[in-house]
Amino acid sequence: MSNSVPGSAGVIATARLIAAKDLRVERRSRVLLNQVLPFALIVMVMFAFALDSDAVLERVAPGLVWLATLFSVLVMVSRSFAVETGDGALDQLRSAGVPATGIFIGKMLALMVQLMVLVALLVGAAVVLYRAHFSWAGGVLLVTTATAATCGLAAVGTLYGGLAAGAKGRETLLPLLLLPVVAPVLIGATRATESAFGTNGIAISEGWPWLGLLVVFAVLFSVAGAVAFGPLLDE
Amino acid sequence: MSNSVPGSAGVIATARLIAAKDLRVERRSRVLLNQVLPFALIVMVMFAFALDSDAVLERVAPGLVWLATLFSVLVMVSRSFAVETGDGALDQLRSAGVPATGIFIGKMLALMVQLMVLVALLVGAAVVLYRAHFSWAGGVLLVTTATAATCGLAAVGTLYGGLAAGAKGRETLLPLLLLPVVAPVLIGATRATESAFGTNGIAISEGWPWLGLLVVFAVLFSVAGAVAFGPLLDE
């Protein structure tokens, strides 16, 4: 704006604007609180039903937490972009020359915040429902795992959500693209959580390499998203 | 129309029109074929991976088939109503005085046809992937189970899909409504399928009572839908 030509806001400012907007929309509509959360809890209960055996349940509890998270991510991403495409706001953002990297970071951050809340509650639920063992020693591992995993999920969800946003049949394209890619997150987070819980007698130290995988994934997709979001959105 | 006042089509005619329209939309957009099907298959793979033990897998294979079906139903129902609400067609149907019972039956039938295709393929996949045992003797039970279960799922899906259609945040409301209600279908279909497969040495004869549950469910929700769809859609 130094040359007095009205320009668009910078990347950081845009990211902040978008994240604040998304969180405000969530605060108004309370979709996470009133709907996603119960959905995730029901998914976990359903698993418990489908498996129907305490011994098995306890062993697979960490996996189920992350599986429930995964399905919730699908729902949340599609909601996050339904907000943008409902009345052509995404198109408007493009045509206002708003930096795509900013849009990506903003939407990813908002998604991440919501996911963190969700994961925290699911882990709590797992402790209760599946009688998972929660040791304070594993706490640090668990928190870092959750952070890295949500970061990765938010990044890849936003990236592919944006890709699918314009397409017709996006309700179904998104899961197709997302699920195979997030498999490593599912695995990594499950194993790290297992060792944090001490499931099957796995030591905490075994969890750290898995955390490494999660961090690599998160960094990879955050960078990819920041770089590629513009070209993906563009016609 | 006998009194020469132009009226709307009857219930049956409407149902046929709507079902034909939905199936034509599917034929054009190929969403089931290109996207839901791979999605369902991936869901099955993910489950298997999260469980990660052959012995367990074989035991829970029937449950997983129906769990994957359930998640696909969510996706398909939301797609089915996205088609109606995208440009206000549902509102237009209401204001044209089209009989709501006809709309319900039409959309339910279209959903059922698509679900039948899906379930057939998933059962096939389960036989291969999870090494489920398929006996020809259990075939009859399996086919009737699949029919009753898809009928019930289609009915309840259409009913709640219509309910959620107008609401904001419908992407997340639908699963919340649907999942707890279909729990009986999940259980009944799983048990009936188990006995059709002979999983855990369950005899085929044990499956028939479960089939009864499914039939009751299907009849109940079909009737409820036919009756209540109009009031539900209305403001």
Added chain:
Amino acid sequence: MIAHEPGIDVVIDLSDAVAVLGSFPALAGATLSVNRGEIVLLRGPNGAGKTTLLRLCAGLIPLERGHGQVLGIDLKNDRELVRHRVGVIGHNNGLYGDLTVSENVRFWGRTVGATRAEVDAALRRMGLDGRLADLPVSRLSAGQKRRTALAGLVARRAELWLLDEPHAGLDATGRDELDQVLKMAAAAGATVMVASHELERAAQLATRQVEVVAGQVREIGAP
């Protein structure tokens, strides 16, 4: 000739009607009476309640207070019965993007029992035969979509036409075609109520103008 029950010549009869959206009285005591064969123009500022009035008359939203009859049917108790005798077009088009223009019009025509010939006539009437007929609606321009929606409406023989800004997006020819259709329908005994902001244009069409202001209706003399 459009059929009608003899003796009912007051097609719309509202007195002190109140309709509520959320908790807001979008119609706050509207009184209006429309006779058969009239073409009424609803004018008034944004948010005055024109759309709400049309939707109330179509039986789409409940009458909260006051009295209202449409085509001799009481809005308080039987508003569902109004619907299949009324043709409505709102701000949305209600089209299926994956189906072609002719498939859409045929679908909407057949839901109200129109014959194939009537559908074809409607397509021709709105200039949608030719290349456009087989194009998926998702590929149309804004005005072409509006035309398709109007063709779906024209395909049925409604007794009461309720149109919410029907001209928006139509080109000059389309406007003329639509006006002609509406005039013919009115001449044949149907009744038309149009909300519009294009006052000059709509004034030529209407036989009577009515102003909606803050949820109430005021008569304006014949144009």
Added chain:
Amino acid sequence: MIAHEPGIDVVIDLSDAVAVLGSFPALAGATLSVNRGEIVLLRGPNGAGKTTLLRLCAGLIPLERGHGQVLGIDLKNDRELVRHRVGVIGHNNGLYGDLTVSENVRFWGRTVGATRAEVDAALRRMGLDGRLADLPVSRLSAGQKRRTALAGLVARRAELWLLDEPHAGLDATGRDELDQVLKMAAAAGATVMVASHELERAAQLATRQVEVVAGQVREIGAP
């Protein structure tokens, strides 16, 4: 005063431009040159390519063949650079239904670096202060939504305004306000291109009319 690079007085310069939607040449060789300060009215039948022309000039769709420059920027290579200097409103409003009117306008203003004062001025300009400002957009009438979208556009100081049927849905006051805004912007050195089917009204606004027919552009003398 709107800033501009000195020396560039041809703001839009298209020659034989082709733009493709799907596989259809919606623009089939359009040649058009617009100078700074002009208010150009795009007219023409439905499906002629007006929307496509506007989107091409906004850098939203690629230039398939031919040449094109907007604000001195080549559309073939750098069309992304056009965007933040252009204000666009299309057939859709691009609003967030859960946010209030003022939140929406502020959001759109701030994405392009407008100050709080500018946003407030825009709200006042479009008559959106008062009760409406704190209403969620999902509860607005069609015209009120359009106003909100226009306020978001007014809040930024674009050098080139591209408007696709901006009047649709606005009431008489709204139309006047909008026209006034556009005239002031043009007087201050901005350029305006408007697609519209309301020919009488738009002719009063425009300094020049241009007809789009089957993807090509034809000059029409000054009004």
Added chain:
Amino acid sequence: MNTSMSKHSPRDRVTGTPFTRGLGVVILAGITLLIILAIFVSPADVNQGESVRIMYAHVPGAWLAYLAFVVTGISSVAYLWKRTRSLTWDRIAGASAEVGVLFMGISLVTGSLWGRITWGTYWTWDARLTTTAFLFVTYIGYLAVRGLGGTHQQRARRSAVLALLAVLEIPLVHFSVQLWNTLHQEASVAGRGTDVEMDGLMLFTLFLGVVVFTLMYVWLVLHRQRSLALDDMLDDSGLDNALTARRAEAQGVAR
């Protein structure tokens, strides 16, 4: 754009050239030799018995799928890099991904047949098998995105980004046997120091299989790439016709 092709007459617009025809003959000969070596000449395995012969299709299939996906990735980079940007790269990427999915499919099918014989099951939730399935589905998703529509450039841009992300799964598949302790064969040929010693003739047959599959890959990609180019050209000439028609329409409206 591939302008060199438009110089030829329509009659030349076929996907075969003398080179590919020659290559085709070599491939046929190679396949024959491979079948003879694999089924009749090479010895049975100590552990696997006769079923080891499946390996000569299974392993080259997997490796060539890797190769194909890597080629897709490299072509995508070439497309994204401004200096080498050309739709030809995009078409090579697409062709290679299609062929890669085909080969991965071959490897999956032969693998599960082999599994049926040696492990007694078509499928098991082994890490290698699962990650392979994910890789397979990822590229199906890639092909679905290619089919989304839009302009050629848009298709190219989207799918190139996707290809770059997808190719990263290959190391995951390859190292999955080390990451997780699995049933599946460790990397015995291309892996780090293992104690498995392969019989010379078996190794040679495997080598021949890889060569034949590579030639097949080249042949398929060349043809497919050209047919994709023809598709795009058809689009372009369709555009020419459509342009003419639309201009004529404008004349028709002339006053």
